[in-house]
Amino acid sequence: MPRPVGPAAWTGRASAVRPAGTASRAARRIATAALVALAATGAVASPAAAHPDEERHRHTGGSGTGIRSPRGDVRPAAFDLVHTSVRRVGKQLVFTETVRGRAGSVRPEPTGEFAGSEVLxxxxxxxxxxxxxxxTGxxxxxxxAATSHPDFDDTPRYDEDRNGRTDDDGARWHSHWVVLVPDTTRPDGALKVRDIAEGERPDLPETxxxxxxxxxxxxxxxxLKAGTVQIRVPLxxxxxxxxxxxxxxxxxxxVNADLHDPLLRVADVFDVASGRLSLPGRV
Incomplete structure (x- = not known):
């Protein structure tokens, strides 16, 4: 099993980034409440009764139809979700998000510091x-997730821009699996990517x-093309x-300014496809 290492393993230019936009207070409140509820129970909540905000995000049920969300006032428009789906195509699962604006057109601004840097x-x-x-189960x-962060590179195996270096591709949109849990250091119920404590030896993917x-x-x-973000995953x-x-x-x-637990937390939710993170989409 791989041995956890420190933040120095995040190669490339260190930096921090200014926020790319601000979500509505309602969207943040709904998303935060739902995320905390999911993480606190350790299980995915079943679709709940209709919620006022979910009425605005009425989703279409059924395999392959996905979750349809109304065009809203989310800024930037590159993060305003209008349709989200996961569908099986042959031996692959195709994860797709469509936004009101041009997908991927807004990226974090590099600042030259790893600590305090932002990820979109x-x-x-x-x-x-x-x-x-x-x-670990x-x-x-x-x-x-599809992410962009110009100040560090966390895909050391791959040379995405094919320039002969594998440590300078963080700004390019790339994929990750992450495990989200509550950030217990904050009272507002924010989530974080789960940390690996010193001495802990969890099960980890080969990549x-x-x-x-x-x-x-x-x-x-x-x-990313026009208003669509897509990742294909082999079944x-x-x-x-x-x-x-x-x-x-x-x-x-x-990224936490002091590089301590939590190392990477959710700082701002722009939009939620279902309105309340009820996970209504079904594959």
Missing amino acids: SYVWPTSLDPSAVGF KSGILAL WPGVPLYLDSPPYPAR ADLGFPDGFSYDGVTAALR
């Missing part, structure tokens, strides 16, 4: 157990990048699950 992301929270991709909420987090760097390209990599639930989120994460 398109995220698919799922009901899959983290053990499906190699993490029942360790949190497993989510697939774990060597950082002290429940974070995996699989070789799945994040494809075999998930053990051919019979089915699972999912939702869509756009968010900013921040």
Whole structure:
């Protein structure tokens, strides 16, 4: 099993980033409450009764139809979700998010510091157990994400821009599996990517990048075109699950300024596909 290492393993330019936009207070409140409820129970909540905000985000049920969200006032428009889906195509699962603006057009601004830096992301929270991709079972909420962060590189196995270096590609949109848990150091119920404490030896995926987090760097390209973000995942990599639930989120994460637990927390939620993170999508 890989041995956890410190933040120095996050190679590339160190930096921090200014927030790319601000979500509505309602969206943050709904997302935070739902995320905390999910993480606190250690299980995915079943779709609940209609909520006022979920009425605005009325989703379409059924396999392959996904979650349809109304065009809103989320800024930037690149993070305003209008449709989220996960569908089976042959031997792959295709994770897709469509936004009101141009997907991926807004990225964090490099500042030259790793501590305090920001990560922008398109995220698919799922009901899959983290053990499906190699993490310790029942360790949190497993989510697939497409991320950009110009100040560090957490895909040391890959040279995404094909310039002969593997430590300078953080700004390019790329994929991760992450495990989310509550950040108990804050009273507002924010989530964080689960830390790996010193001396802890959890189960980790083979493509774990060597950082002290429940974070995996699989070789799945994040494809962004017009208003769409898409990641294709081989079914075999998930053990051919019979089915699972999912939702869509756009968010900013921040590296802790003192590089201590929590190392990487959810700092701002821009939009939630279902309105309340009820995971109404079904594969």
